[in-house]
Amino acid sequence: MLTLIKSLNNNIILAKSEETNEELILFGNGLGFKKKKGDPIDPSKAQKVFHPKESMETSKLLENISTEVLTVTEKIVSLGEQKIKSKLNHSILLALADHIQFAIDRDDDLIKDNPLQWEVPYLYYAEHKIGKMALEIIKEDLGITLPEMEASFIALHFVNAQTDSNSMEDTILITRLIKNIINIIQHLFDRELDKTTINYSRFITHLRYFIARQKIKKRTDSQMDEQFKEIIQKQYMKSYACALIIKEMIKKEFQWQITEDEVTYLIIHIEKLTKENKKRL
16 A cells, blocks of 8 residues: 655655555656645556655655656656667666756856767667757756757666666766777777667677676676687687777776677677678778
8 A cells, every 4th residue: 555755746746655665756647636645545546656766865855856857857767768668777767857957957157078978879879869859858848958968968867777786887887898898899990880770789788788797796607509609709700809809908997707608799799790880981
Protein backbone atom coordinates (compact mmCIF):
# COMPACT_ATOMS: atom_id res chain seq x y z
CA MET A 1 0.00 0.00 0.00
CA LEU A 2 1.12 3.56 -0.76
CA THR A 3 0.41 6.60 1.37
CA LEU A 4 0.79 10.23 0.37
CA ILE A 5 3.76 12.19 1.67
CA LYS A 6 3.17 15.31 -0.39
CA SER A 7 1.23 16.52 -3.44
CA LEU A 8 3.62 18.47 -5.64
CA ASN A 9 0.69 19.48 -7.85
CA ASN A 10 -2.52 17.83 -9.09
CA ASN A 11 -0.56 15.44 -11.29
CA ILE A 12 2.67 14.69 -9.36
CA ILE A 13 2.93 13.22 -5.88
CA LEU A 14 5.55 11.90 -3.50
CA ALA A 15 4.36 8.72 -1.78
CA LYS A 16 5.72 6.06 0.53
CA SER A 17 5.41 2.29 0.35
CA GLU A 18 4.24 0.94 3.71
CA GLU A 19 5.81 -2.43 2.90
CA THR A 20 9.32 -1.28 1.94
CA ASN A 21 9.40 2.23 3.46
CA GLU A 22 10.56 3.36 0.00
CA GLU A 23 9.72 6.81 -1.35
CA LEU A 24 8.27 6.98 -4.86
CA ILE A 25 7.45 9.77 -7.29
CA LEU A 26 4.22 9.17 -9.22
CA PHE A 27 2.91 10.98 -12.29
CA GLY A 28 -0.75 10.78 -13.33
CA ASN A 29 -3.71 12.98 -14.14
CA GLY A 30 -5.43 14.13 -10.93
CA LEU A 31 -3.29 11.92 -8.64
CA GLY A 32 -2.68 14.76 -6.20
CA PHE A 33 -6.07 16.46 -6.52
CA LYS A 34 -7.60 17.19 -3.09
CA LYS A 35 -5.23 14.69 -1.49
CA LYS A 36 -3.67 15.27 1.93
CA LYS A 37 -0.74 13.72 3.76
CA GLY A 38 -1.39 10.13 4.83
CA ASP A 39 -4.13 9.46 2.27
CA PRO A 40 -3.93 6.05 0.54
CA ILE A 41 -2.75 6.11 -3.07
CA ASP A 42 -3.74 3.67 -5.80
CA PRO A 43 -0.55 3.09 -7.85
CA SER A 44 -2.57 1.64 -10.76
CA LYS A 45 -3.82 5.18 -11.51
CA ALA A 46 -0.28 6.44 -12.11
CA GLN A 47 0.99 6.75 -15.67
CA LYS A 48 4.61 6.70 -14.52
CA VAL A 49 6.28 5.63 -11.26
CA PHE A 50 9.88 6.39 -10.32
CA HIS A 51 11.74 4.64 -7.50
CA PRO A 52 14.72 6.88 -6.65
CA LYS A 53 17.31 4.79 -4.81
CA GLU A 54 18.31 7.54 -2.41
CA SER A 55 14.95 7.93 -0.67
CA MET A 56 16.47 9.98 2.15
CA GLU A 57 17.45 12.64 -0.38
CA THR A 58 14.25 12.61 -2.44
CA SER A 59 12.19 15.04 -0.35
CA LYS A 60 15.18 17.34 0.06
CA LEU A 61 15.93 17.45 -3.68
CA LEU A 62 12.29 18.04 -4.56
CA GLU A 63 12.26 21.18 -2.42
CA ASN A 64 14.63 22.81 -4.91
CA ILE A 65 12.98 21.56 -8.12
CA SER A 66 9.89 23.26 -9.51
CA THR A 67 6.95 21.08 -10.55
CA GLU A 68 7.24 22.57 -14.04
CA VAL A 69 10.83 21.35 -14.35
CA LEU A 70 9.89 17.95 -12.91
CA THR A 71 7.06 17.60 -15.44
CA VAL A 72 9.35 18.54 -18.33
CA THR A 73 12.03 16.14 -17.08
CA GLU A 74 9.57 13.23 -16.97
CA LYS A 75 8.60 14.08 -20.55
CA ILE A 76 12.28 14.08 -21.61
CA VAL A 77 13.00 10.78 -19.81
CA SER A 78 9.98 9.10 -21.45
CA LEU A 79 11.13 10.35 -24.85
CA GLY A 80 14.64 9.07 -24.14
CA GLU A 81 13.37 5.59 -23.24
CA GLN A 82 11.43 5.44 -26.51
CA LYS A 83 14.42 6.54 -28.60
CA ILE A 84 16.99 4.33 -26.87
CA LYS A 85 14.47 1.47 -26.61
CA SER A 86 15.75 0.67 -23.15
CA LYS A 87 14.59 0.99 -19.56
CA LEU A 88 16.59 3.60 -17.70
CA ASN A 89 17.80 3.68 -14.12
CA HIS A 90 15.11 5.51 -12.12
CA SER A 91 17.75 7.78 -10.61
CA ILE A 92 17.77 9.77 -13.87
CA LEU A 93 14.54 11.63 -13.01
CA LEU A 94 15.88 13.53 -10.00
CA ALA A 95 19.45 13.78 -11.27
CA LEU A 96 18.36 15.28 -14.59
CA ALA A 97 15.66 17.48 -13.05
CA ASP A 98 18.19 18.83 -10.55
CA HIS A 99 20.61 19.56 -13.40
CA ILE A 100 17.97 21.30 -15.55
CA GLN A 101 16.79 23.39 -12.58
CA PHE A 102 20.38 24.44 -11.88
CA ALA A 103 20.95 25.28 -15.56
CA ILE A 104 17.83 27.47 -15.54
CA ASP A 105 18.59 29.22 -12.24
CA ARG A 106 22.32 29.82 -12.55
CA ASP A 107 23.85 33.18 -13.36
CA ASP A 108 25.12 33.44 -16.95
CA ASP A 109 28.53 34.39 -15.54
CA LEU A 110 28.75 30.95 -13.90
CA ILE A 111 28.29 29.03 -17.15
CA LYS A 112 31.26 26.72 -17.70
CA ASP A 113 32.12 24.78 -20.82
CA ASN A 114 31.51 21.06 -20.75
CA PRO A 115 35.00 19.60 -21.34
CA LEU A 116 33.38 16.71 -23.23
CA GLN A 117 30.85 18.74 -25.22
CA TRP A 118 32.66 18.17 -28.53
CA GLU A 119 33.22 14.44 -27.99
CA VAL A 120 29.75 13.50 -26.72
CA PRO A 121 27.93 13.96 -30.09
CA TYR A 122 30.35 11.49 -31.70
CA LEU A 123 30.74 9.01 -28.86
CA TYR A 124 27.06 8.92 -27.92
CA TYR A 125 25.21 9.85 -31.09
CA ALA A 126 21.74 8.63 -30.01
CA GLU A 127 21.96 10.15 -26.53
CA HIS A 128 23.13 13.49 -27.92
CA LYS A 129 20.13 13.58 -30.25
CA ILE A 130 17.93 13.15 -27.17
CA GLY A 131 19.84 15.99 -25.50
CA LYS A 132 19.07 18.27 -28.44
CA MET A 133 15.40 17.25 -28.38
CA ALA A 134 15.37 17.97 -24.63
CA LEU A 135 16.51 21.55 -25.26
CA GLU A 136 13.61 21.97 -27.69
CA ILE A 137 11.13 20.59 -25.12
CA ILE A 138 12.49 22.95 -22.44
CA LYS A 139 12.20 25.88 -24.83
CA GLU A 140 8.68 24.92 -25.92
CA ASP A 141 7.25 24.01 -22.49
CA LEU A 142 9.10 26.46 -20.23
CA GLY A 143 9.93 29.26 -22.65
CA ILE A 144 13.61 29.03 -21.69
CA THR A 145 16.50 28.68 -24.14
CA LEU A 146 19.46 26.85 -22.62
CA PRO A 147 22.97 26.93 -24.17
CA GLU A 148 23.64 24.34 -26.88
CA MET A 149 26.34 22.72 -24.73
CA GLU A 150 23.59 21.54 -22.35
CA ALA A 151 22.67 18.89 -24.94
CA SER A 152 25.94 17.12 -24.10
CA PHE A 153 25.33 17.35 -20.34
CA ILE A 154 21.83 15.91 -20.78
CA ALA A 155 23.20 13.17 -23.05
CA LEU A 156 25.63 12.08 -20.32
CA HIS A 157 22.70 11.68 -17.90
CA PHE A 158 21.14 9.23 -20.38
CA VAL A 159 24.44 7.38 -20.78
CA ASN A 160 24.72 7.16 -17.00
CA ALA A 161 21.14 5.89 -16.64
CA GLN A 162 21.91 2.88 -18.85
CA THR A 163 24.54 1.58 -16.42
CA ASP A 164 24.31 0.05 -12.96
CA SER A 165 26.42 2.89 -11.61
CA ASN A 166 24.77 6.13 -10.49
CA SER A 167 28.09 7.95 -10.63
CA MET A 168 28.48 10.69 -13.23
CA GLU A 169 32.23 10.55 -12.48
CA ASP A 170 32.25 6.94 -13.74
CA THR A 171 30.39 7.99 -16.88
CA ILE A 172 32.90 10.77 -17.58
CA LEU A 173 35.80 8.35 -17.00
CA ILE A 174 34.24 5.84 -19.42
CA THR A 175 33.66 8.61 -21.98
CA ARG A 176 37.29 9.75 -21.86
CA LEU A 177 38.56 6.18 -22.16
CA ILE A 178 36.31 5.48 -25.16
CA LYS A 179 37.55 8.72 -26.75
CA ASN A 180 41.16 7.52 -26.33
CA ILE A 181 40.33 4.14 -27.87
CA ILE A 182 38.63 5.76 -30.88
CA ASN A 183 41.61 8.10 -31.32
CA ILE A 184 44.02 5.13 -31.36
CA ILE A 185 41.97 3.39 -34.08
CA GLN A 186 41.63 6.54 -36.20
CA HIS A 187 45.34 7.34 -35.90
CA LEU A 188 46.60 3.83 -36.67
CA PHE A 189 44.28 3.33 -39.65
CA ASP A 190 44.50 6.96 -40.77
CA ARG A 191 40.75 7.32 -41.21
CA GLU A 192 37.82 9.16 -39.66
CA LEU A 193 35.21 6.77 -38.30
CA ASP A 194 31.59 7.42 -39.23
CA LYS A 195 29.88 7.87 -35.87
CA THR A 196 26.38 7.35 -37.28
CA THR A 197 26.73 3.71 -38.40
CA ILE A 198 25.29 0.62 -36.71
CA ASN A 199 28.78 -0.91 -36.36
CA TYR A 200 30.04 2.20 -34.57
CA SER A 201 27.05 2.18 -32.22
CA ARG A 202 27.61 -1.53 -31.47
CA PHE A 203 31.29 -0.92 -30.80
CA ILE A 204 30.55 1.90 -28.34
CA THR A 205 28.00 -0.33 -26.58
CA HIS A 206 30.56 -3.15 -26.41
CA LEU A 207 33.16 -0.78 -24.91
CA ARG A 208 30.72 0.55 -22.33
CA TYR A 209 29.87 -2.94 -21.05
CA PHE A 210 33.49 -4.04 -21.26
CA ILE A 211 34.61 -1.05 -19.12
CA ALA A 212 31.72 -1.59 -16.69
CA ARG A 213 32.84 -5.22 -16.20
CA GLN A 214 36.43 -4.11 -15.63
CA LYS A 215 35.37 -1.56 -13.02
CA ILE A 216 33.58 -4.15 -10.92
CA LYS A 217 36.37 -6.67 -11.63
CA LYS A 218 33.92 -9.12 -13.19
CA ARG A 219 35.86 -11.75 -15.13
CA THR A 220 34.11 -13.88 -17.73
CA ASP A 221 35.18 -17.48 -18.28
CA SER A 222 36.94 -18.12 -21.56
CA GLN A 223 34.33 -19.41 -23.99
CA MET A 224 36.04 -18.70 -27.28
CA ASP A 225 37.62 -21.50 -29.25
CA GLU A 226 41.43 -21.22 -29.22
CA GLN A 227 41.70 -22.07 -32.91
CA PHE A 228 39.14 -19.37 -33.76
CA LYS A 229 41.13 -16.76 -31.82
CA GLU A 230 44.29 -17.77 -33.65
CA ILE A 231 42.58 -17.50 -37.05
CA ILE A 232 41.20 -14.02 -36.24
CA GLN A 233 44.61 -12.79 -35.05
CA LYS A 234 46.36 -14.03 -38.21
CA GLN A 235 43.68 -12.93 -40.65
CA TYR A 236 43.33 -9.39 -39.29
CA MET A 237 46.89 -8.57 -38.27
CA LYS A 238 46.56 -4.77 -38.31
CA SER A 239 43.38 -4.85 -36.23
CA TYR A 240 45.15 -7.29 -33.89
CA ALA A 241 48.07 -4.86 -33.52
CA CYS A 242 45.59 -2.06 -32.80
CA ALA A 243 43.80 -4.17 -30.17
CA LEU A 244 47.15 -4.87 -28.45
CA ILE A 245 47.95 -1.13 -28.35
CA ILE A 246 44.54 -0.50 -26.74
CA LYS A 247 45.18 -3.35 -24.29
CA GLU A 248 48.53 -1.85 -23.24
CA MET A 249 47.05 1.65 -22.90
CA ILE A 250 44.30 0.36 -20.61
CA LYS A 251 46.77 -1.73 -18.59
CA LYS A 252 49.10 1.24 -18.15
CA GLU A 253 46.39 3.75 -17.18
CA PHE A 254 44.04 1.55 -15.12
CA GLN A 255 46.00 -1.61 -14.31
CA TRP A 256 43.20 -3.69 -15.83
CA GLN A 257 44.03 -7.12 -17.21
CA ILE A 258 42.43 -7.72 -20.61
CA THR A 259 41.71 -11.35 -21.57
CA GLU A 260 42.50 -12.90 -24.94
CA ASP A 261 38.75 -13.24 -25.54
CA GLU A 262 38.30 -9.49 -25.06
CA VAL A 263 41.22 -8.79 -27.40
CA THR A 264 39.56 -10.97 -30.05
CA TYR A 265 36.24 -9.13 -29.67
CA LEU A 266 38.15 -5.87 -30.10
CA ILE A 267 39.79 -7.18 -33.29
CA ILE A 268 36.41 -8.09 -34.80
CA HIS A 269 34.87 -4.70 -33.96
CA ILE A 270 37.92 -2.77 -35.20
CA GLU A 271 37.94 -4.73 -38.46
CA LYS A 272 34.25 -4.00 -39.11
CA LEU A 273 34.68 -0.31 -38.29
CA THR A 274 37.73 0.28 -40.42
CA LYS A 275 36.43 -1.67 -43.41
CA GLU A 276 33.37 0.58 -43.73
CA ASN A 277 35.38 3.81 -43.41
CA LYS A 278 37.67 5.07 -46.16
CA LYS A 279 41.14 6.46 -45.53
CA ARG A 280 41.56 10.18 -45.00
CA LEU A 281 42.47 12.03 -48.18
